[in-house]
Amino acid sequence: MSHDQGQTLVNMVNQIAANLSGGRETADTVEGVCSHLEKFWARAMKQRIVACLDEPDCGLEPLARQAVARLAERRGAPAA
Amino acid sequence: MIQHFDPSQHDKAFSKDLGTPPPAADAAPVSVEIDGVAITVPEGTSVLRAAALADINIPKLCATDSLEAFGSCRLCAVQVEGKRGTPAACTTPVAEGMKVTTQNERLARLRRNVMELYISDHPLDCLTCPANGDCELQDMAGAVGLREVRYGFTGENHLEAEKDHSNPYFSFDPSKCIVCSRCVRACEEVQGTFALTIDGRGFDSKVAAGQDEAFMGSECVSCGACVQACPTSTLMEKSVIDSGQPEHSVITTCAYCGVGCSFEAQMKGDKLIRMVPYKGGDANHGHSCVKGRFAFGYATHKDRITTPMIRDAIDQPWRPVDWDEAITFAAKRLRAIQSEHGRESIGGITSSRCTNEETYLVQKLIRAAFGNNNTDTCARVCHSPTGYGLKTTLGESAGTQTFDSVMQADTIIVIGANPTDAHPVFGSLMRKRLRQGASLIVADPRRIDLLKTPHLEDAQHLPLRPGTNVALINALAHVVIAEGLEDQDFIASRCDTEAYRAWRDFIAEERHSPEASEAVTGVAADAVRRAARTYATAGNGAIYYGLGVTEHSQGSTMVMGIANLALATGNIGREGVGVNPLRGQNNVQGSCDMGSFPHELPGYQHVADVTARGRFEAAWGVELDDEPGLRIPNMFDAAIEGSFKALYVQGEDIAQSDPNTQHVEAALSALDCLIVQDIFLNETAKYAHVLLPGSSFLEKDGTFTNAERRINRVRKVMPPLAGKADWEVTVDLARALGYPMEYTHPSEIMDEIATLTPSFAGVSYQKLDERGSLQWPCNAEHPIGTPTMHEVDFPIGRGRFAITEYVATEERSNRRFPLLLTTGRILSQYNVGAQTRRTDNQVWHDEDVLEVHPSDAEVRGIKDGDWLGITSRAGQTVLRARLSERMQPGVVYTTFHHPGSGANVITTDSSDWATNCPEYKVTAVQVEKVSRPSEWQRRFDEVDRAQREHLATAREAAS
Numbered sequence A: 001m002s003h004d005q006g007q008t009l010v011n012m013v014n015q016i017a018a019n020l021s022g023g024r025e026t027a028d029t030v031e032g033v034c035s036h037l038e039k040f041w042a043r044a045m046k047q048r049i050v051a052c053l054d055e056p057d058c059g060l061e062p063l064a065r066q067a068v069a070r071l072a073e074r075r076g077a078p079a080a
Numbered sequence B: 001m002i003q004h005f006d007p008s009q010h011d012k013a014f015s016k017d018l019g020t021p022p023p024a025a026d027a028a029p030v031s032v033e034i035d036g037v038a039i040t041v042p043e044g045t046s047v048l049r050a051a052a053l054a055d056i057n058i059p060k061l062c063a064t065d066s067l068e069a070f071g072s073c074r075l076c077a078v079q080v081e082g083k084r085g086t087p088a089a090c091t092t093p094v095a096e097g098m099k100v101t102t103q104n105e106r107l108a109r110l111r112r113n114v115m116e117l118y119i120s121d122h123p124l125d126c127l128t129c130p131a132n133g134d135c136e137l138q139d140m141a142g143a144v145g146l147r148e149v150r151y152g153f154t155g156e157n158h159l160e161a162e163k164d165h166s167n168p169y170f171s172f173d174p175s176k177c178i179v180c181s182r183c184v185r186a187c188e189e190v191q192g193t194f195a196l197t198i199d200g201r202g203f204d205s206k207v208a209a210g211q212d213e214a215f216m217g218s219e220c221v222s223c224g225a226c227v228q229a230c231p232t233s234t235l236m237e238k239s240v241i242d243s244g245q246p247e248h249s250v251i252t253t254c255a256y257c258g259v260g261c262s263f264e265a266q267m268k269g270d271k272l273i274r275m276v277p278y279k280g281g282d283a284n285h286g287h288s289c290v291k292g293r294f295a296f297g298y299a300t301h302k303d304r305i306t307t308p309m310i311r312d313a314i315d316q317p318w319r320p321v322d323w324d325e326a327i328t329f330a331a332k333r334l335r336a337i338q339s340e341h342g343r344e345s346i347g348g349i350t351s352s353r354c355t356n357e358e359t360y361l362v363q364k365l366i367r368a369a370f371g372n373n374n375t376d377t378c379a380r381v382c383h384s385p386t387g388y389g390l391k392t393t394l395g396e397s398a399g400t401q402t403f404d405s406v407m408q409a410d411t412i413i414v415i416g417a418n419p420t421d422a423h424p425v426f427g428s429l430m431r432k433r434l435r436q437g438a439s440l441i442v443a444d445p446r447r448i449d450l451l452k453t454p455h456l457e458d459a460q461h462l463p464l465r466p467g468t469n470v471a472l473i474n475a476l477a478h479v480v481i482a483e484g485l486e487d488q489d490f491i492a493s494r495c496d497t498e499a500y501r502a503w504r505d506f507i508a509e510e511r512h513s514p515e516a517s518e519a520v521t522g523v524a525a526d527a528v529r530r531a532a533r534t535y536a537t538a539g540n541g542a543i544y545y546g547l548g549v550t551e552h553s554q555g556s557t558m559v560m561g562i563a564n565l566a567l568a569t570g571n572i573g574r575e576g577v578g579v580n581p582l583r584g585q586n587n588v589q590g591s592c593d594m595g596s597f598p599h600e601l602p603g604y605q606h607v608a609d610v611t612a613r614g615r616f617e618a619a620w621g622v623e624l625d626d627e628p629g630l631r632i633p634n635m636f637d638a639a640i641e642g643s644f645k646a647l648y649v650q651g652e653d654i655a656q657s658d659p660n661t662q663h664v665e666a667a668l669s670a671l672d673c674l675i676v677q678d679i680f681l682n683e684t685a686k687y688a689h690v691l692l693p694g695s696s697f698l699e700k701d702g703t704f705t706n707a708e709r710r711i712n713r714v715r716k717v718m719p720p721l722a723g724k725a726d727w728e729v730t731v732d733l734a735r736a737l738g739y740p741m742e743y744t745h746p747s748e749i750m751d752e753i754a755t756l757t758p759s760f761a762g763v764s765y766q767k768l769d770e771r772g773s774l775q776w777p778c779n780a781e782h783p784i785g786t787p788t789m790h791e792v793d794f795p796i797g798r799g800r801f802a803i804t805e806y807v808a809t810e811e812r813s814n815r816r817f818p819l820l821l822t823t824g825r826i827l828s829q830y831n832v833g834a835q836t837r838r839t840d841n842q843v844w845h846d847e848d849v850l851e852v853h854p855s856d857a858e859v860r861g862i863k864d865g866d867w868l869g870i871t872s873r874a875g876q877t878v879l880r881a882r883l884s885e886r887m888q889p890g891v892v893y894t895t896f897h898h899p900g901s902g903a904n905v906i907t908t909d910s911s912d913w914a915t916n917c918p919e920y921k922v923t924a925v926q927v928e929k930v931s932r933p934s935e936w937q938r939r940f941d942e943v944d945r946a947q948r949e950h951l952a953t954a955r956e957a958a959s
């Protein structure tokens, strides 16, 4: 099993996005995922996932990527 | 340390046997006169009970207030004015104006005759009898003034009847039996197991277990209710036979499961002789299971760690040191690591077995002295989805009812829980309600024992595939909506309209219909429809769920799905309904309440909430981090990556209880400082640098909070073996880290909790002693606590329906791993088994086995008892096979009570999307016959041996 931490975090966001997408508007999903990360993720994890935005093929699904980009914006880091 | 005197802990009403159970509390009052004393009691009270309440004590033998009256011994005969004969006081209810005589010459003669008959077939070895001093037969012989036995002892009798010592905790000596049938009735009425019968008639009648076999061979589950009910020494605890009658007792709370039974710890000096479930216990009303009543021997087991120990590296032997040196060593290392790797490089894990006060202190230590929010608890791996799911929908992270509420339920849904094994005392209560005719719906891959409840009226089993819970709950909700079974009034008045509309549109989609989801869940559509109708139209529908709901990749979604269903049918906010998580360990609820989670301060107040955080900062005198910290699995990942270096673990065994053992072992081995505080050298301690002796629940004061939010007192009955209670150790560590905490008694910790946690504002030790227990929220609005939640509104105002999309788990069976493994627990063992394995409970379960369906076994050529290699993508282990049809084909099952079985070597790091609660309940595996233990097990044995030697060396050095 892969235990690259970045990869683990990417999988986690994708899983959150998958669970928050069915039956919802895209905008709600993105907002839902972003605030979930804000509320439950540790600082280091947030920094790490935001850094993943710089890697084009990090594996973030589209909605997950939008949510992380929003997180980056809100934390004042430049969104990729 | 100050010892607080507890004058009120023994309530007189509970220390006396009133003969028959109380009638309904709201019954109309009836006035009677007994021996000239006027007394008013509720209608339905027996004459025997009414008299006892007036302290008029009518002799009795077959009656006891935990059982319905039976009227067989005739000792309680009385005379009622205007009535002929001498009716039995225990079976005669009071009637308005009734005049009763309980003592006169005629009654005395009658009673002496009764006693004479009993005694003529009873050994007269009272002086050497284990029940001497606690025998109702002896007491009654005295009370009726028996002076001679005319029949002699030469006739036919039972004095030579053979004893049965097969049960490890109690003996059965039929020569002393008076065939009062209290044991038989206790087994039926209280426990619900029906293991005992009266065999034969008249003189030949005798008590028999099962089909007249030894207790151990029968269906007996060793709850001990019969032993407690027996008025003679026929059924007697072996500990009393060995040590004699106890001389004082203390009321305390069981430290095993989330039922939180109250016990009288009966002592001789500082030696615990027996645990007797306390009649005044609000959670258990005088009942218990085999663990709480009997399995306390671990507390004095020779394996207990009694001195602090340290070492520089984990391949070194332990060095026994005094408390000061150990604490200083630990504090220095923590500070050194923080100055090298940063403030966030260390963290801690609180325990769901320790008290609320201890848990509170550990998270306080982490937040205030470590300076970060890297605190988590083992509730992460069991009920964190409950917190998330219930908070999102109902606004509070807790179950909505009391246990007693089940007695008002008309339909009971049990999802992914096995109450007769995991929450036995509540399981017994539920069975009682089922015998009274409530309908049962079980949604579980396994055919759990509850479905085998004797005298069950109506039971439906929905045997779903592991991992498809959400698809099933959506289908149930779909039926409610599609068939118009929702409670419109409740929804309109109590729920958020917009959220409801969105949810209704979602759930009404055809893809959620039982017909559509049948292919996913494997449950027939008409069975789902029938279950939904039964629940929605029941009157009172109650849902109980356990780890089979939470320990999934969609655990949180499922919890919300359950809440949706309850909201849609209006089954919230009164007795008999509700959403009820059955918690695993004794203080899972409490450890969550006490702020163990990295994102929440005590009372579920988010760390980013400025006002709440400000209160804590003012009280604690430090600035607190406003970002959540790491959760347990994140800590492990960070440890392996090298950014997380030290961990303080109080009373948890993460190396055994957490999934993907090899990953956990890698993480623990990567730490520079692991501080383990535990009563035994557990699996985690094998990777530790500092080992601090913990104290058992018998050795400290504090509180536990059970699954019904009930705060119960834990009272110290013996001094801590190693000199310190766990909370004192945390205080010492804080001081050594330069953050002094000043407490002289756990009551002061509770006072601090009350000032900082709105739902605990009204809690104090004094009030707990007065009332016995309190259910939070307990504050100005609810000064004596809150038995039923959400009666008027929700903490978030209106109930919020949540969209619950079914997302299939990635743990799917495939060609390589064609079977699904699911895990669970059994009655006699507890969690990782560290305690129960060190008691005679071992006789019921001394190894974990793999249950395999015969059809899966057949294609693999597996026979009962074969060694099986079980492989998942995480690892391999070897267990013995047991063929069983409790699961459907394609599903295998095991328990995780023994470390060497390595059940968690195969569970993966797949986890709940919202909380990272691991998906214990679904792992794709392959199973095949093998001839030797797995590589992990061989390595485990090596490490185990080496670490035990390190401990032994240290012990020698210390002695």
Ligand code: SF4
Pocket: B183, B186, B187, B191, B193, B194, B195, B196, B219, B220, B221, B222, B223, B224, B225, B226, B227
């Ligand atoms: S110990 Fe419990 S289960 Fe066993 S016979 Fe007695 S009452 Fe029944």
Ligand code: SF4
Pocket: B176, B177, B178, B179, B180, B181, B182, B183, B184, B207, B229, B230, B231, B232, B234, B235
């Ligand atoms: S074993 Fe005890 S409780 Fe059972 S019938 Fe005999 S005396 Fe009564």
Ligand code: SF4
Pocket: B254, B255, B256, B257, B258, B259, B260, B261, B284, B288, B289, B290, B291, B292, B293, B423, B424, B425, B426
């Ligand atoms: S283990 Fe649970 S059910 Fe058994 S006595 Fe303890 S609290 Fe009660």
Ligand code: FES
Pocket: B059, B060, B061, B062, B063, B070, B071, B072, B073, B074, B075, B076, B077, B088, B089, B090, B091
């Ligand atoms: S106590 Fe009433 S008949 Fe036995």
